[in-house]
Amino acid sequence: MSDAPVEITVHRSINDIEASNWDACACPEAMDGRPLDPFTTHRFLKALEDSGSVGPGSGWQPQYLTAMQDGLIIATAPLYAKGHSQGEYIFDHNWAHAYENAGGRYYPKLQIAVPFTPATGRRFLTHPGFEVLGMSALVQGAVQLAAQNEISSLHATFCTEAEALAGAEMGLLSRIGQQFHWVNDDYADFDTFLASLSSRKRKTLRRERRQANCFGGEIVELTGDQIEPKHWDAFWVFYQDTGNRKWGTPYLTRDFFHHAHDHLRDDMLMVLALRDGQPIAGALNFIGRETLYGRYWGCVEHHPFLHFEVCYYRAIDYAIRHGLARVEAGAQGEHKLARGYLPAATHSLHWFGDAGFKDAVDHYLQAERDAVDHEIEVLTSYGPFRKTDMEDHQ
Known part of the structure; x- marks a missing residue:
């Protein structure tokens, strides 16, 4: 592993990043087939941007990140400056109200996410062999961008469980929610x-x-x-x-x-x-x-x-x-339970510049995690499978 410094660059358009460089981090497995996550491919994000679904007037302003070392892009992230909390499906409206009631300015905030897409996938997209260094560089770069611009917060939504664990070790707050997934x-x-x-x-x-x-x-x-x-x-x-x-x-x-x-x-x-x-x-x-x-x-x-x-x-x-292996049926909908879709945990990561507010959210998230864990357990017990099969799904 090189000791060369890692350079973080903010790009205002996905078109400023070569598709091959982005996809080498987002979906290297697609060289011999489909990507694991079709939503973080260059072509999907480009379709959102070129169609005007994100960009001026949408509340989703692209701030894509790249991390480069020795001339190689080792990591990328779909980062956006958000002027609201719509289209996210992991909601922070209560946090925004509390922050602003205390005299702060919650928006704009930074969001590492796929717009309008409540589907789990990697959010810190790293070139093979640069998983640890790449994610660390992206997190540090995004936090520094938020701090330097006096932005209230940074959020990474519908990340993988592995990213949530790694982000927590870096000092980010982790949050869990739940969806309904069918497992083959x-x-x-x-x-x-x-x-x-x-x-x-x-x-x-x-x-x-x-x-x-x-x-x-x-x-x-x-x-x-x-x-x-x-x-x-x-x-x-x-x-x-x-x-x-x-x-x-x-x-x-x-x-x-x-x-x-x-x-x-x-x-x-x-x-x-x-x-x-x-x-x-x-x-x-x-x-x-x-x-x-x-x-x-x-x-x-x-x-x-x-x-x-x-x-x-x-x-x-x-x-x-x-x-x-599975079907992810999107956000919400307990009616999916009776049709074979069982509750599954979703993950997100959060950073706040205000230490006092961070502590308050941290206490809230600890209680919320206990409640979500309990809800998943209870809902799973009401699943439609025969008892022996239900035990296999738990």
Whole structure:
């Protein structure tokens, strides 16, 4: 390992960083296949930026970090200056209110994250062989950037458990939350998965699937070149409907889906419900090397259980057929529990410039961790699996 100094650089645009240099840190495994995490690839972050989904007016101002040693970029991080706490899914609104009530200025803050994407993955992207040095350099660089600019805080959300442990050793505060993930227990097919459920839950899922598929049309799975521009036209309508109901304003611009069609189709699985050949509902998933990530759902017609079929059951079926280890179905939703998605811990890291506020948050996080651990334990006990299978999942 070289003793040469590490230089940290802040980039205002992902286009200032060569895609090969970024991806050598973000997804070196993609040289022989899919990336583990499709969301930290250069092409995904570029689509967000080039489409105007992040950047001026969005509250997500790019501040990408690179760490260079001996002319080699050894680490990168998707860093943003945030003017609000929207689109994060690990919420700190209470912290912001407390900080400002005490006379401080919480925003802007710095956020190492994939915008609008509650999916676990590496946030400190390191070139193979530079894992420890690279993460240390990125953390120090981000903290220094915050301190020098009198920014209240730095957050890294949906990082891996390993990063959370390493960050805690560096003095960052760690936080856990929970989502619902489906885990593939080497199921041969969907019926094998059903056989692992209790009799009552198995009958319920079969009934829901039967009813969902009686909406008067067909459900298709599209990926790569099978996805056509007309499918994005339909999905934009779905996305707007869901975005307006959940967030008030959709996070992604229409132009993002143009970029997705041109550059991200191979990373995507679109599940569409068609009636008379016209899409009436759909779900958009991203395909990782080991994980299928459920991201967006929408519809223009409501039919019993169609949401569960298109979003959850088809995702499980796809994961089994393609040998994927898990399905991450996004944020929230205890209704996922009865459909085989069990609670799983998520992780984040936090830094605060004010020592007193840091201590207060630290006390809060200790109590919150105990509560989340207990919630995960309780929810898991209510899972749909047969008792012996449930013990294997715990």
